[in-house]
Amino acid sequence: MPIIPPDTGLTPTTSFERLLRIMDDLRTNCPWDMKQTMESLRHLTIEETYELSDSILSGDMQEIKKELGDIMLHLVFYARIGSETNDFNITDVLNGICDKLITRHPHIYSDTEVNNEEDVKRNWEKIKLKEGNKSVLGGVPASLPALVKASRIQEKARGIGFDWERKEQVWEKVEEEMQEFRAEFNVENEGDINREKAEGEFGDLLFSLINYARFININPEDALEKTNRKFIKRFQHLETRAHESGKKLQDMTLAEMDVFWNEAKKL
Known part of the structure; x- marks a missing residue:
């Protein structure tokens, strides 16, 4: 052939x-x-x-x-x-x-007028509903990773105007969720906790943080992945330095590991 x-x-x-x-x-x-x-x-x-x-x-x-x-x-x-x-x-x-x-860009191919990106997003969601979508959130895949899904849910809700007006309001919500989580999972309390309820409060806290990230134009998925990569790089430096010193990590104290960790932070 x-x-x-x-x-x-x-x-x-x-x-x-x-x-x-x-x-x-x-x-x-x-x-x-x-x-x-x-x-x-x-x-x-x-x-x-x-x-x-x-x-x-x-x-x-x-x-x-x-x-x-x-x-x-x-x-x-x-x-x-x-x-x-x-x-x-x-x-x-x-x-x-x-x-x-x-069809979804009538401001380009028809006579619809828009003033900014937000107008485009709102029109997009309205058109999708006219096309037969029963819910604004219907287009969010169920199998998306939770962090990405939370971002998409919030973006779509914003597209039809369901959103906070100012980022200060969103931050107040973050602090409120933090207090509620702390009340359910108080590190100073040695007693038993309701783990199901604590998990729910933690989920609310994460959701509110993702929402705040959106307001200040931070992609939470990218931000977390960059932190993951930073941690991996520093931890691998710690492993390398420990090996060079003839030590095993499991035998080192936290203070000893911190010496190499702080080295990695300067790289």
Whole structure:
């Protein structure tokens, strides 16, 4: 079988057609590709999405380019499988998203007027309800990680005007939830606690913090992931220094570990 040459014209159209032809070849001739289903690809697509997220956080443009290609392959793969069952094909997919974008941007493709980004978001949610969504929150996937889901819920509620007016109000809510959590899980109280209720109060506290982060334009998922990476880097420095000193972490005192930890904070 002849190898499909690269796009010498360097146009999006011919490059995309090349990918479609390669996908057809793989689906017809490769034992692994022939065996795949939407269900078998699902977890791989999720993995590829996280790899793209990692490369974005690392600021590695070459990795971002590579991961975008991997995800593009998955999208084409799903469309190819859909065409085999006559449910949809890649043309249906592309026209579907084009039609949706045109419908949901009446300020571009019709006579609707907007003043700012918030107007655009509100129009978007109103249009979705007209399209048949029974709830503004209906479009939030149930399987989203809780932190991301909380952000999306709050953004969608804001889109129809259900929101605090000022960030000071949100911070007051954070402090209120902190006090309620402290009342349920007081570290100074050695008695038994109602863990179910304490868990509920802790969830309320996290939700209010995520809400405040939105008001000051901080993505809580990105913020937490950067802290995770910072902790990993410092902890691995601690492990390295302990090994160089001929010590095992489990045998060191907290004060001894703090010496190396503070070194890591200066790096």
